[in-house]
Amino acid sequence: MAKIEFSANPTHLPKHPHPQTSPPPPSNRDETRNSVDYISELPIGIILHIFSFLTSKDAIKTSVLSKQWRYIWTANPRISFSMPPCYNRRMLRSFTAIVDVVLLRCTAVKVKSFHFDATRLFYNSWLRFAVGPTFHRWLRFAVKHDIEEVSMFLDHDIYTLPKFFFRCTTMVSFHVSHCHFSMMGAVNWSSLKRLRIDHAKLEDNAITRLLKGCPVLEFFELKGCWGYEHIKIESRGLRELVIDSHKYDFVHGQILKISAPHLLKLRILGDCERGEFKIDKVSSFVEVELNFKMDYYVSGQLQAQSQGDLVRRLIQSLHHVTKLVMGNLCLQVLSFMEARGVFLPSLECRHLVLRVAENHEGAPGIVKILESSPHLEKLFLQMACRPTFMVNNC
Incomplete structure (x- = not known):
């Protein structure tokens, strides 16, 4: 020894x-x-x-x-596993056997966290049927041991969350990627405060049921998700909403509506291709981040005008927030507006963060936003490593 x-x-x-x-x-x-x-x-x-x-x-x-x-x-009380590359059934069985032994020998009465990373699991036609019962068994172990934090990261849409998991009343934080919510049923996550869902299909009624079943939820993030067109938040406890890389489709429309009369923070991030945002009941907002990319199948003047109209409407509806974070696209749009003498309403923000591209694209937009911020107290300029997107203003 x-x-x-x-x-x-x-x-x-x-x-x-x-x-x-x-x-x-x-x-x-x-x-x-x-x-x-x-x-x-x-x-x-x-x-x-x-x-x-x-x-x-x-x-x-x-x-x-x-x-x-x-x-x-x-x-x-903290259980964490990262699956090595699995190419066949034998490798998968070998790994799952190790996890089963660890869970069987666990003597902790209460499990604080359960982390499972299977992003290196290679896809096969039999995979969906092979992992379902195993993942069910692990989640049931977590629920029986009064789990507080759960994170499950997959790289393929091969697993559907079971009904019993939606009745886990001890869970405080849940982060999941590439899982189906089709078996959701009634939700009773009475202790959940943080919910992050990545790369999943969620329709409007599914989001409504999730929010209704999380009475103390404070943070909600959707990243790379699709299938929904209206997020309606009535809870007074939910403080922050993050929409990252929202995927639009022609079936569910091109406009994402957000209605949150009690929300404090809103962040719109990532590649939100071809769509638009409509935000209602925003009087409670104190902090907003607009750091997204919009790709259109049109070019030139029409694209610049579409992006300009979107950013202008967002800024007009959010003119009262005290902290505003703007990405490179918004600055380029403001530069486009500055060159054409488009009016920008007066802003009440006192804390302004501007993320500028390395090539200074959109620098004239900084002048535009500063001229419209008479109450500004703090200004932060953050230089990006590379210009990520451009507005064609020809």
């Missing part, structure tokens, strides 16, 4: 030792007797805190450090 030791009583030699008076070198027995095994003497609470920074696989490896650490990993 490997053992890490630190000497508590090092031997100090005299500065000018005399050959006849120099003490004999200490024996190995004396070093062993005087050493202290600090690793084994660490309190269990500190060891479990160390485990919180490790995956479950790495936490198990620490059992070789000392006898004290040999079985402590079974009491770790």
Whole structure:
């Protein structure tokens, strides 16, 4: 068994030792007797805190450090697994068997977090049927152990969240990607405060049921999702909404409507291709970030005018916010408006953050926004690494 030791009583030699008076070198027995095994003497609470920074696989490896650490990993309330590349059934079975053993030997009464990353799972036609029962079993373990934080990252739409998971009343934070919500049913996430959904199809009624089943939700993010065209938020507790890379389609319309009379923060980010935003009941907003890209299948003057109309409407409806963050597209649109003498309403923002492209594209828009911000107190200019998108103003 490997053992890490630190000497508590090092031997100090005299500065000018005399050959006849120099003490004999200490024996190995004396070093062993005087050493202290600090690793084994660490309190269990500190060891479990160390485990919180490790995956479950790495936490198990620490059992070789000392006898004290040999079985402590079974009491770790934070379970984390990252699936290695799996190309076939044998590799998948080997990994799932390891996870099953860890969950079987877990002695923690309450599990704080369950993190599962399967983004390196290669797609096969049999995969959907192979992983379903296994993932069900792991989520049921989490629910039975009063889980608080869950994150599941997949790279293919191969898994549908089970009905029982939507009745997990102890969960506080949930982050999921590439999962289906078709089996949702009634939602009772009575303790959930943070919800992040990536790359999933969600229709309007599904979002409504989710929000209704999360009475204490404070943060809600949709990234790369599609299928919905109206987000209606009635909750007074939800403080922040993030729409990142919204995917429009011709079936569900080209306009995303957001109605949130009590929301405080709104962030529209990423590549929101070919669509528009319509925001209603925005009087409660205090902070807004507009840092998105819009791609159209038209070019030239028509594209610039479409983008200009969208940004101008957004700024007009959000003129009262105290903190405004604007990305490169908005600055380019403002430059386009400046060149054509388009009027911009007076803004009440006191804190302004502008994300400028490396090639200074959109710099005239900075002048435009500053002229319209008479109450400004703080200005931050953030230079992007590269220009990400352009407005054709020919």
